[in-house]
Amino acid sequence: MSRLAALVRGLDPRLKLGTALFLGPALWLMGLVQAGVCAVALLCIVAALASGQPLGGRMVRGLLVFVVFWVAVKAGLDAVSGMEWAQVAAGAGDLAVRLAALLLLGLSLALSASARALGLAVAWAVRPVAGGERAWKLALSLALMVHFLPMCLATVAEIRQALARRCPRCGFFLRMTVIPQAVIRALGQKTWNQTLAVAGRGLDGPQAWEPDFSWSGRDTRCALVAGGFLVWISLSLPFLS
Amino acid sequence: MITVTDLDYVYPGGQGALDRVSLSIRPGTLVGLVGANGSGKSTLMALMAGLYTPTSGSITVDGCVNPGEGRAVRAVCRLVMQDADLQMLGATAEEDLLLGRARTDATVARARELARRFSLLPAWERPVQTLSWGMKRKVCLAAALLDDPRVLLLDEPFSGLDYPGMREMRGLLRESRAVGLTQVVSSHDLECFIDLVDQLVVLDTGRLALDGPPDAVLNHVRSHGVRPPCSWSAGQGVRSWDEESL
Known part of the structure; x- marks a missing residue:
């Protein structure tokens, strides 16, 4: 195996x-x-x-x-x-x-x-059609998207847990009102910080996304x-x- | 190495973060940037890294002036943020360290050497989600150092670390200082690194409150929301940790 x-x-x-x-x-x-x-x-x-x-x-x-x-x-x-x-x-x-x-x-x-490998593979495939500028942005977008999915799931789980502890008797409709708002707020902050992290690591340029297959x-x-x-x-x- | 002149920064929402901050940092020094929560430490770090553009005033880093040369500033600085999960885009420690670099034999060898120094080699091929908090912080720091920055900016590097992790982080700071790297380390707690600091900068609600050698500053930090180290309060001056040598 x-x-x-x-x-x-x-x-x-x-x-x-x-x-x-x-x-x-x-x-x-x-x-x-x-x-x-x-x-x-x-x-x-x-x-x-x-x-x-x-x-x-x-x-x-x-x-x-x-x-x-x-x-x-x-x-x-x-x-x-x-x-x-x-x-x-x-x-x-x-x-x-x-x-x-x-x-x-x-x-x-x-x-x-990995998210990066898949992003680079897609960018490699579309580079002849879309051009180098769009290709590296696509690679970065895909890598960020795949990287962000588990983070979103973890955030939703944490907020559900927090709500269950703080408000164990709150009903379905209240939960459905509170959870999306809290998730969007939390993810908004994470997205901003991740943007800074990407720029801070110098990953916001074409040279960082050259395929190395x-x-x-x-x-x-x-x-x-x-x-x-x-x-x-x-x-x-x-x-x- | 870094000159901050009359720096103001207001967030796009209108919230003021920094107000007429001026300071100067010599090459090769280790600067402690401290202040209470919300004092503007992280904002000043992001400005030093060239990630924000000053509302007014300027920051000069290694001869590059922001506003105007923000991209050049970013090329000489590396900022390691507090949340390691947001900075790690690679699936494994190896992939994250080699992210954005051509995978040549020399680059891989250098990354492995750095991983060895940081005790990360056993985790070389491990998925990043299985690494401990301390190991993730070390991967982020190693990735920053692989870029050969002239200035290393560490935002709350000790937060969330246990005692061995803190000692390891202190060792890495000492090593970087020994090779002449300019480092700015932000924290709200002086205890874990004050004995390593050459220059202490204290921010208070966006203003520069104090700036100077630790011995000259520590008597006044309490009034700006920062607790002096225990040894200082006990009248024993600044003491190094355990048997560590400075």
């Missing part, structure tokens, strides 16, 4: 991003068997990557809860609309496989490449394997088959 995680982490982020960009939309269009194979393969990769991460298990559990929730919603709505149970079950299973595969794809990308023989071999896999998947796409 750790060898698989090390292999995936060590791959060039451009290869990982390119594969994800192709596979993501294709997951909704490919055959169910291919989607299932993708889901199983991605589950193995995510399990390997998450095993070394302190929050990995929680992320996988959160993902499963998300899938179960939406599958239940779909199944419920289908059943209410009068569909037969067999069709409801087939539809729910189809959604479960595709949604799980898609979320596992995003999770494997997030666990195997190195394509290795291992990347070539993995690209060939991934390419073959993607061709097999492509054969099941409705507009190619």
